[in-house]
C-alpha cells in the first residue's frame with residue numbers, strides 16, 4: 279500500500295485541509311501519515327475561529343520518523359500557520375524525499391484576488407521557495423499570480439481566450455524555473471464553467487466543469503488531495519485532474535441540492551461521493 283506524509287492543518291469546521299485529505303487518500307488506497315501544522319476550531323474564512331499553531335512541535339516529526347526509519351511514496355503539503363512552517367516542510371522534503379517520492383505542494387495563500395487572513399508577505403515569499411522543491415503544485419489563480427508576479431485584476435478583466443493565454447504564460451514562468459515541475463492552476467472562473475489547467479514543460483491539459491455558485495471552502499484542498507492520490511496510484515495527469523474536477527462538481531451539486539443558499543464556509547458534501555473515487559481507483563486506466 280502506498281504511504282504518504284500529509285502536512286496540513288486540522289480545522290473542525292470548513293471541510294478543508296486534513297479533514298478532506300485523510301478520507302480522500304484513504305478511499306484511494308493510500309495510507310496517510312498526518313503532520314498537523316495547526317489545530318483550528320474553524321477555517322479562517324469564518325467570522326470567528328481559534329487556532330493553536332504547532333510550529334514548535336513539528337521538528338519532532340522529522341526526529342521521530344527518522345528513528346523509525348519512515349519512508350514515503352508521497353509527500354503532500356498545504357496550509358501553513360507560521361513562516362517557520364514553510365522551512366519545516368522544506369526540511370521534511372529534504373529529509374524524506376527519495377528518487378521516486380512524489381512531492382505535491384499546494385501553495386495555499388489566498389483566493390479571489392485576496393491573501394487569506396493570517397498570511398503575511400514573508401509567508402508568501404517562503405511558499406514561493408517551497409514550490410521549487412515540489413514535483414507538482416496546485417495554485418488557484420490568486421496563488422499563481424502571487425507565485426509568478428502576475429496581476430490578478432488584469433487577468434480577470436481579459437476575455438476567456440486571452441485569460442487562458444496569460445495563465446499559460448505565468449505557469450510557464452514556473453515550469454521554466456524548475457525542471458520537471460507540473461503546475462495545475464485550479465478553479466479558473468470561465469463564464470458558465472470552471473476550468474482547471476495543467477501544464478508541464480511539454481504538455482497541457484484542461485478539465486472543465488459546470489460553474490455552480492461562488493467558491494466553497496476546501497475545494498482547492500479537495501482538488502489537490504484527489505489529484506495527488508490519483509497520481510500516486512499511477513494514473514496519468516489528464517485522468518487525475520478530470521477525476522478531481524468531477525468529484526468536486528458532484529459534491530457541489532449535492533451541497534446545493536440540500537440547501538440552495540448554503541454558507542460556503544462549511545465546504546461541500548464530499549462524503550457521499552467518496553465511493554466515486556473508490557470506483558475510479560478500481561479501473562485500470
Ligand code: PXL
Pocket residue numbers: 287289294295318320321322323357386394495496497498499
Ligand atoms: O482551504 C484552505 C485553507 C486551509 N486551512 C485553513 C484555512 C484555509 C482557507 O481559508 O483557513 C485553516
